[in-house]
Amino acid sequence: MRDVVIIGVGTTKFGELWESSLRDLAVEAALKAIDDAGCDRIDSLWVGCMSCGLFNGQEHLGALVADYLGRTPMPACRVESACASGGMALRAAWMEVACGQSDVVMALGVEKMTDVSGGKATYALAAASDREHEAFHGVTFPGLYALIAVDHMHRYGTTREQLADVSVKNHEHGSHNQYAQYPHKVTREQVMSSTMVADPLRVLDCSPISDGASAVIVAALDESRSLTKNALVKIAAIGAATDSLSLHQRKDLCEFAATIEAGERAFKTAKLSPSDIDVAEVHDCFTISEICVTEALGFFERGRGGPAASDGATRLGGKIPVNTSGGLKSKGHPVGATGIAQVYMLTKQLRGEAGPVQVKNARRALAQNMGGTGSSNVVTILESGS
Amino acid sequence: MSTANSWRQIPQRYRLEAGKCVKCGKLFYPPRLVCDACGGRAFEMAKLPNTGKVVTYTVIRVPPTEQADLAPYAVGLVELDNGVRLECQVVDCDFEQLEVGTPVKLEFRRIQEDTEAGMIHYGHKAVPV
Numbered sequence: 001m002r003d004v005v006i007i008g009v010g011t012t013k014f015g016e017l018w019e020s021s022l023r024d025l026a027v028e029a030a031l032k033a034i035d036d037a038g039c040d041r042i043d044s045l046w047v048g049c050m051s052c053g054l055f056n057g058q059e060h061l062g063a064l065v066a067d068y069l070g071r072t073p074m075p076a077c078r079v080e081s082a083c084a085s086g087g088m089a090l091r092a093a094w095m096e097v098a099c100g101q102s103d104v105v106m107a108l109g110v111e112k113m114t115d116v117s118g119g120k121a122t123y124a125l126a127a128a129s130d131r132e133h134e135a136f137h138g139v140t141f142p143g144l145y146a147l148i149a150v151d152h153m154h155r156y157g158t159t160r161e162q163l164a165d166v167s168v169k170n171h172e173h174g175s176h177n178q179y180a181q182y183p184h185k186v187t188r189e190q191v192m193s194s195t196m197v198a199d200p201l202r203v204l205d206c207s208p209i210s211d212g213a214s215a216v217i218v219a220a221l222d223e224s225r226s227l228t229k230n231a232l233v234k235i236a237a238i239g240a241a242t243d244s245l246s247l248h249q250r251k252d253l254c255e256f257a258a259t260i261e262a263g264e265r266a267f268k269t270a271k272l273s274p275s276d277i278d279v280a281e282v283h284d285c286f287t288i289s290e291i292c293v294t295e296a297l298g299f300f301e302r303g304r305g306g307p308a309a310s311d312g313a314t315r316l317g318g319k320i321p322v323n324t325s326g327g328l329k330s331k332g333h334p335v336g337a338t339g340i341a342q343v344y345m346l347t348k349q350l351r352g353e354a355g356p357v358q359v360k361n362a363r364r365a366l367a368q369n370m371g372g373t374g375s376s377n378v379v380t381i382l383e384s385g386s
Numbered sequence: 387m388s389t390a391n392s393w394r395q396i397p398q399r400y401r402l403e404a405g406k407c408v409k410c411g412k413l414f415y416p417p418r419l420v421c422d423a424c425g426g427r428a429f430e431m432a433k434l435p436n437t438g439k440v441v442t443y444t445v446i447r448v449p450p451t452e453q454a455d456l457a458p459y460a461v462g463l464v465e466l467d468n469g470v471r472l473e474c475q476v477v478d479c480d481f482e483q484l485e486v487g488t489p490v491k492l493e494f495r496r497i498q499e500d501t502e503a504g505m506i507h508y509g510h511k512a513v514p515v
């Protein structure tokens with residue numbers, strides 16, 4: 001297997017982007033990544049997108065993006081693993097280069113969610129859960145994570161304030177992100193008095209419905225020096241794993257077994273441990289999910305994710321800064337784009353280009369992207385200075 | 387939901403029929419074609435008990451279109467007396483009354499109506515006892 005490096009990254013702004021179409025967003029992010037790399041060559045394209053079928057009535061996204069990018073007959077294919085579609089697209093691109101099939105491959109994530117009403121968006125997102133045995137009974141996605149939150153609070157004493165502090169911290173980080181959908185700070189009181197969505201989760205515990213796209217270009221290390229002048233960021237490992245689609249098939253709701261498994265696979269391949277990581281982007285689709293996955297990744301002991309959110313350990317300057325981009329909460333969550341947007345931010349961190357949220361001397365970074373209630377998980381470990 | 391989809395789920399939804407692995411005895415609800423414990427592919431029908439307890443719960447304040455007229459409503463993850471778990475609405479109770487461990491019984495109820503195919507879909511909801 002060949003070493004694979006990131007040579008270019010690009011992203012659109014995230015938000016309610018009325019003037020941009022699905023294809024416009026994808027192409028804008030792709031062009032930004034091409035310009036960033038300073039390399040006009042792409043051998044192949046993987047597009048991560050959860051549900052362009054339900055959101056836009058459009059499937060067959062690989063060829064559509066290849067066409068509008070002016071790159072036919074380049075091979076292109078869409079990858080779908082719900083909200084982990086972006087991370088899985090990067091995994092496909094990484095494997096394609098590592099195995100020697102292609103030298104320069106783009107992984108692109110995109111979702112255009114605001115062309116449908118809130119009800120239709122809820123229906124589309126519920127497709128990531130078990131339609132016949134969860135959504136059928138009226139259990140929404142905030143509802144599923146609320147079930148997890150109540151269990152976590154009951155078993156570990158996690159508090160409503162600790163949930164709020166995840167949102168406060170991510171909005172503070174996101175206030176520095178020019179691409180964020182909600183780049184403003186919130187207070188604990190504002191979070192705790194915002195509209196209830198599914199008890200105990202309130203609207204400021206939930207990531208928003210967003211439009212956006214992000215792109216990453218990966219290349220074989222051996223070829224990369226002739227392709228770009230950028231500081232190289234190596235993909236040290238990508239681990240992936242699955243768990244049951246429905247919550248009721250699990251004995252332990254707070255465990256996030258597929259996050260643990262994907263993390264262990266990635267750490268093993270990279271020959272690293274959680275304490276080696278300098279900065280992380282994790283899948284905070286809801287405040288409770290950041291608490292659960294920072295435990296599952298081994299940054300904190302089981303049941304200690306709540307206190308860690310409140311004591312500053314995950315804040316910029318803390319033990320392990322988490323979601324310096326603002327996370328899904330503040331930056332926005334165009335679901336297919338999220339896994340790539342995480343890697344966009346971490347590449348900026350490892351190149352020393354993260355501006356006001358730069359983690360000093362960041363050399364190793366971790367992205368954790370998941371679909372559904374953690375049913376699909378991708379953990380990517382990046383290293384600088386290859 | 388199409389008519390055929392609704393029809394083929396009648397045994398599990400209306401009668402709470404689970405699949406029991408003939409080889410190792412593991413129960414699956416809904417039924418499956420292969421056992422994740424032993425790889426067995428032969429199953430016999432096992433009827434679920436209709437009593438259990440709430441493992442965790444929430445109150446849905448922002449509902450999907452299909453349940454728009456029901457909100458707010460409670461949903462729970464229920465563990466039945468034989469250990470099988472399922473998700474369903476928890477009804478006929480004050481939300482404040484709900485807690486982890488609340489004993490419930492499953493009752494046959496209307497779940498969704500006026501759907502695309504013009505059908506009324508039935509199933510089970512939990513009622514605190």
